[in-house]
Amino acid sequence: MRLRVACAAVPALIGLVVAGAAAPLFWRGGSLNLAEAAALRDAGEAVRLIASGADPNATYPLRPGILAAESLTPLEAAVGARRAEMVELLMLHGAKVDLAGWRRLNCFAQKTGATDVVTTLDHFAPATARASCEGISTPF
DSSP: OHHHHHHHHHHHHHHHHHTTOOOOGGGSSSOOOHHHHHHTTOHHHHHHHHHTTOOTTSOEEOOTTSSSSSEEOHHHHHHHTTOHHHHHHHHHTTOOOOHHHHHHHHHHHHHHTOHHHHHHHHHTOOTTOOOOOTTOOOOO
16 A cells, blocks of 8 residues: 555655755755754665764754754754654763753654653653753744
């Protein structure tokens, strides 16, 4: 069934391209950076980038159409995209959060309604963490 649906969609996609519909900017080529890979749930690319030296704690620019922000850390991108598995992957591959950073990410996850992301973040909470969002601003 899934294959039939995918095959049936191909003519419609070709029609959109022929009609001049523009692809989202992030589909127009170029390599993903680590934050983009985290947002788009590309675990293989994320691991490859980290193995190649990408910093899981750095801030990266995001191309339009990926998330509603111009730049984020990979963890922020994973939380914003509601990707619990990417949060875990990043934490297990060197992403670090201090108390303030954890609170910000936790509040961001709560704001998006991603309970699985909140649960994943809780596994990596600093010992003194408390889940108060008072006075915390989130990326979007």
